[in-house]
Amino acid sequence: MQNKKSITKGDNFEIKTKSSNKNLHKASKEKKDEFYTQLVDIEKELKHYKEQFRDKVVYCNCDDPFESNFFKYFAASFNALGLKKLITTSYNKSPIAGRQLHLFEIEGLKSIKPKDAEPYKIEINEVTDINNDGAINLEDVKQLLRHDKNTVTPLSGNGDFRSEECIEPLKEADIVVTNPPFSLFREYLAQLMEYDKKFLIIGNVNSITYKECFKLIKDNKMWLGASIHSGDREFRVPDDYPLNAAGFRIDSDGHKYIRVKGVRWFTNLDYEERHEDLVPYKEYTPEEYPKYDNYDAINIDKTADIPKDYNGLMGVPITFLDKYNPEQFEIIKFRKGDDDKDLIVNGKFPYFRIIIKKK
Structure with missing residues (x-):
């Protein structure tokens, strides 16, 4: 018997669900585990730690700066959080890396075509009301990047978080916040511990069963975050991602989204509800x-x-x-x-x- 598929059309997107045994483990096995976190989930979690970010250097080292909602959140909230600096880097094998370069029209980098998907590093040290609209928001960040060529630099390598040029800003960072590839979660976490960093990262709840992760939890060096305790979460996936998950949708722009079960935040930043x-x-x-x-x-x-x-x-x-x-x-x-x-x-x-x- 064939699996049944139901389609529900909305005003702006199409939601599809179908029966399937495919899940996150298959995505990890195929290395198709590059999930892009939704802004609403970032906002719900970060509200528990706002005071801990004041005067800190934040590093998002698994994020295309031109697409990442982590970058959007921290750039738009730069002054509200009182950040000292925001650094983001991307990986050149990311299917969406660099595709939105034309939106920013970066001075000095216009010769690089979006299709090249080159990795970049962005450093934000200050966000002011550049466009004089009376508010400080992401539009001011766009203006900042457009007019300050020293803020955006191409990486010489591929942008892998394990590369030396990505480890250097890690050394400078106070807090690392990102959604690392689930298939590399253990290696990514080990690097954070090696450099003694504060962190807030997303992973699968079954990561708890890794002996390296469980030891950190047992020793009270890592714990689960504040906002996600059950259910599933929606993530944007690359355009070539096979839509064989239990639930997915495609929006009006053709962007693909899937729902992933068992997602959790992992952190060593304390919060009141934990006690x-x-x-x-x-x-x-x-x-x-x-x-x-x-x-x-x-x-x-x-x-x-x-x-x-x-x-x-x-x-x-x-x-x-x-x-x-x-x-x-x-x-x-x-x-x-x-x-x-x-x-x-x-x-x-x-x-x-x-x-x-x-x-």
């Missing part, structure tokens, strides 16, 4: 909370089911980290029992569990 206590309401019974066959801890299938009157070891889903307060709970270990095999309960293997206990 709010989880309030359990259920009571413990041995029947409802069986112990693992190979570890002395009870199994809990949902974070909301953590019992209020149990003080021993508990195995919880990885989504527990959405509610994790390091002052309330201690993370003991991940996934394995006393026999160093995956946790088993009543002869069955639940999906990865984090062993915790109350403080």
